[in-house]
Amino acid sequence: MARRVPESHGPVRYGPPLPGDGLPVLPELSAVLAAAAGRAESEPVGGGAALLDAACGHFDRRGLPAEPDRVVAAPGAPALLLALTAALGGDVLVPRPCAAWWAPYARLLGRPVFHVATPAECGGVPDPYALLETVRRVRAEGGDPRLLVLSVADDPTATVAPPEVLHETVEAAAGEGLHLVSDETWRDTRHDPHESVLLSPAEMLPERVTVVTDLAGALLPPGWPAAVARFPPGDVGGGLHARVLDILTALGARVAAPVAAAAGYALTEPGPVRARQAAAVRLHARVAAALHTEVVAAGALARPPQAGRHLYVDLGPLRTALGAHGIGDAQDLEEFLTARLGMPAPGGHRFGDDLAAPRVRLSTGDLLGGTDEERAECLGSPSPWELPHVRRALIHVRSVFDDLADDAQRRQPPRRGDSRT
Structure with a gap:
């Protein structure tokens, strides 16, 4: 590893693992996992019917209506982001700073990654004017920016973007024809839900936003990898859903059956x-x-x-x-x-x-x-x-x-x- 070059291989490039919450595993989750440990059959790529139905209910309760043919499950959000990046093509835009695992998967595919200036108080949502400037500069230099990854409740900074900034950034991204991936892993971990309003970009730009949630952020232990994605309605979402499933199939990226059972239970949000x-x-x-x-x-x-x-x-x-x-x-x-x-x-x-x-x-x-x-x-x-x-x-x-x-x-x-x- 070239120690002082952040783009070099090794831990500087690929970042720290997702931190756990330090808490014992919920006994009810352990019981569901143990009960499914004897299952010999494999979970289908993209998730079985029970898991997808539970994921649809999870999104529905957050004001994001979902159907099973527009939802996918995978063994962790990194697998989903890798598949989405491959399926969408083009260059990738991310905030500065951003979750440690976002950029490496684009680089793994040989895709250029461009960091966009982000105000300290705005979580993982870049400044809209900096976004426009970056997109136009990259295109002027022969690049092809297509994907913006952002998070309203941010991982590294623990801040939540104000709704007005999110609106302006989403409008800027829409005007430039970008597809958005909204990482909503931490949306349910706001310290004071009454203090700030949290909106999903999918509520503002329904046709061009894919929502990704890593369940290890709030619902499962970090050692039980599972994540779900909700694709946009319409032809764009249908085509992207199909391409992502193809890529996950090629990778053999299945959620382990016992983890899928625990994830399905957690997504229904019982008492x-x-x-x-x-x-x-x-x-x-x-x-x-x-x-x-x-x-x-x-x-x-x-x-x-x-x-x-x-x-x-x-x-x-x-x-x-x-x-x-x-x-x-x-x-x-x-x-x-x-x-x-x-x-x-x-x-x-x-x-x-x-x-x-x-x-x-x-x-x-x-x-x-x-x-x-x-x-x-x-x-x-x-x-x-x-x-x-x-x-x-x-x-x-x-x-x-x-x-x-x-x-x-x-x-x-x-x-x-x-x-x-």
Whole structure:
């Protein structure tokens, strides 16, 4: 791996794995999986009837009517995005930053990927004017942009795009004839659903938006790969659905039968699943808020988290101290913080951000303890940040960031009249 080149092979290019929520598996899910473990038959490519019916109900309840002949299941969202990218052809546009797994699948197919400037407060929805400028520049240079991947509730930044920005971006994409893939993995993990309105691009541009949801984001454990996609109605959606099924067939990309049974159960959202999801969202929201308080108090920058289980941190204000530790870029910062914190701290370059920008993503699941008992205790606590093991983890994060802030302060040149002069 060429260590400082983000496009090189290896973990810098392909990014960190999808983080788990750190919680024990829901017993009802385990029971469904175990009951299906003896099935010898293979799940059909694209998903069996029961799984597709459950997926249609899931989309219907979110205001996105779906029919089984416009829905596909696959062993994880990466397989779906790979198939969609291959089926649609052309160059790919993504926000900066974006989910770590989006760009690699286009590169695997030899497709150029172009990152579009994205405001810090807008989640995974690029600035509409930057999108237009990028599309026109790429075409002027002989490129063929056809696909825009975005997310309203964002993975790396944990922010939710305002509806007005989403409207403008979707209109800009429609005007340029782009097909949109809306990654809605995290839409049901908003920390305060009453604080912000979440709309799907599929509600605004029904004929040109495919919705993808990785169930490992909110409904299944990360080790049980399953995802569903909803294709647009009409001829465009029908043709794309058929091409994606062909590609998944060529790849042998089937959901494992026991996982398909668990996914179908989870997608129907019975009481135990709804209760666990609500409890998990509350837990990660509270821990994310506490983590945000600690890193900002130490002098770093971070947008208040609004969804998911992450915090995107900018250590630009501590750049002086970082330089004193030999930290020159995001890869250096990742290695430094991962060692000091004792937990993964993937650099922003893994999400398509500028390698020179000192940014990292931290995950709340890493703060919930090392045993199922500790994590279960977090799940049932009204104040998880006050539990001893969570408090210790937060204090440790604060101490690492405080040490950097102190180093930065000590290395500032003395001011005139300062007692140090």
